[in-house]
Amino acid sequence: MLEKRQQLPQEQFIDTDYFIYCLEGVHEIETDKFTEAQENLEQLALNYGIASIYKTCDTIEGLEDSLNALVLDDHNFKDYEIIYFVITGEANSICLNDYHYSFQEIAEIFEGRLKGKILHFSNAKILDLDEEEAQYFLDITGAKGVSGYGNEFNGISSSNLDIALFNLFKEDDNMLDVVEELHQRHYNVCKLLDFRLYY
16 A cells, blocks of 8 residues: 655654644555645645645555544644545545445445544545535544535636645644634635535
8 A cells, every 4th residue: 555654854743733634545455656646745744734644545445544544643743633535426425446435435424434524625636515414424433523625626626725724734723713714814715616625
């Protein structure tokens, strides 16, 4: 499984208490192809001092293993706040290797294991949950919030807005304040991509 940690100079690294964990859905994990998500994480590390772990997965088992390794084993990176998903799918599901998994199934897999985390989806998939689906997911997993975009990719990647969001979270950990600030600073893009947060 491909795993890449964005390294910072050692003295910066010690007082970084803010991490992003990125999981990207790929067709084949045995590839060395450098993706746009990896480039974005590198920019975050270089420009904003935000460290990250990057992993790829091509099955639901791979996704589960990656999150389990993070939740149970990765003590150096226990302070991460955001899990960043770059995975395709439908409004209320993700797609790995042509299999669709509903948010309800994902909630049951990660029951109680995402306490206090914010799950953010790039616009590789649209995020459109009804109130009941969103509440069920948050209640079962313990996640603090789920964010993403209501509009499809259509040639416009959400990556710059994702970076802006992560950087705002570094400055302020109040989710609602961050989203309000994101809308104030990047109103047109938020509107265009239909940024949304379920909490």
